[in-house]
Amino acid sequence: MSKSALVVRDASGNMLYDTSKTIYGLIKSGPVEFAGKWNRYQSGMGDYIYAFRVTSAVSPIVFTVGTCGRPYQSKEGNDTVFYFSGPVSGLRVYCFDIMRPIFTGPALKTRDESSNFTFNSLQRPLNVKGTTVCPPPTGPWAPPPSAQVPTTPVGIQGGSSYHAQAQIISQMIAGFRAYYYDALIDPTRQKVFAAHIPWSRGCWILGDVNEGSGSYYIQGGDEGCSGIGGGFIRHIFWGAPETTYTSVDVRNRPGMYSLTVDPRPACMYIDTAEYPYPFNPQL
Numbered sequence: 001m002s003k004s005a006l007v008v009r010d011a012s013g014n015m016l017y018d019t020s021k022t023i024y025g026l027i028k029s030g031p032v033e034f035a036g037k038w039n040r041y042q043s044g045m046g047d048y049i050y051a052f053r054v055t056s057a058v059s060p061i062v063f064t065v066g067t068c069g070r071p072y073q074s075k076e077g078n079d080t081v082f083y084f085s086g087p088v089s090g091l092r093v094y095c096f097d098i099m100r101p102i103f104t105g106p107a108l109k110t111r112d113e114s115s116n117f118t119f120n121s122l123q124r125p126l127n128v129k130g131t132t133v134c135p136p137p138t139g140p141w142a143p144p145p146s147a148q149v150p151t152t153p154v155g156i157q158g159g160s161s162y163h164a165q166a167q168i169i170s171q172m173i174a175g176f177r178a179y180y181y182d183a184l185i186d187p188t189r190q191k192v193f194a195a196h197i198p199w200s201r202g203c204w205i206l207g208d209v210n211e212g213s214g215s216y217y218i219q220g221g222d223e224g225c226s227g228i229g230g231g232f233i234r235h236i237f238w239g240a241p242e243t244t245y246t247s248v249d250v251r252n253r254p255g256m257y258s259l260t261v262d263p264r265p266a267c268m269y270i271d272t273a274e275y276p277y278p279f280n281p282q283l
Contacts, residue, residue, distance in 0.1 A: 019110040025123025030278040040245040063194035065092040069224035069238030085241040134235035186231030193227035203259040225267040
């Protein structure tokens with residue numbers, strides 16, 4: 001027996017929503033707020049931490065605009081908090097959750113035949129435009145490529161490395177190095193996308209304190225993904241908070257080590273023009 005449902009499509013026949021299915025909808029969008037500092041393990045180094053907080057969420061996910069690492073999710077009482085580390089004060093966050101009978105005002109709200117809530121027109125439905133996957137690291141390889149990147153990776157194929165302005169806590173640390181790949185999604189370079197990484201790979205990053213200084217450090221890193229404007233999505237490996245950050249005497253090339261090559265996360269992205277910003281009806 002087929003289910004009764006309200007199915008809405010646009011002029012091109014693309015489905016906008018189907019009330020027979022559980023749908024994610026926007027519950028909040030806005031900036032991050034400064035939330036203090038987290039120290040590195042056995043180090044005088046620390047990271048500035050920024051937070052994005054939602055209340056009474058069931059299974060929230062976030063899409064971000066602005067260069068950042070992965071969000072660290074925490075359940076704190078009735079709040080779900082997403083923490084971001086590093087120089088990310090300008091980050092824009094869009095948070096979606098399973099649609100529920102929340103917010104006030106005239107609305108279309110539907111339930112399935114078992115009385116489970118399925119749709120709320122007061123929440124903008126999550127409309128995923130596509131996915132993007134970070135390419136594998138480049139060589140040279142020693143030994144040959146396998147599930148783990150061995151001793152001499154030089155970054156991400158087609159990407160580059162850059163020196164970000166430090167979150168200076170110890171004056172001896174002038175900055176940190178991240179490795180990234182920018183995927184061009186919109187050839188017109190007009191759209192601004194926000195991206196979500198469903199899971200994250202970890203690695204350790206070997207870099208120099210100042211480019212060409214000859215003074216090397218090692219730190220934990222993990223993978224993030226976000227929109228950066230101009231039609232691009234940025235895949236990035238970023239310093240992980242509360243991991244080791246220490247100087248080392250090495251002869252290896254700076255780069256990412258102990259990085260899983262396969263599988264790699266498929267990161268969803270949305271067009272931010274379809275969603276209000278900022279948006280917080282709970283205020």
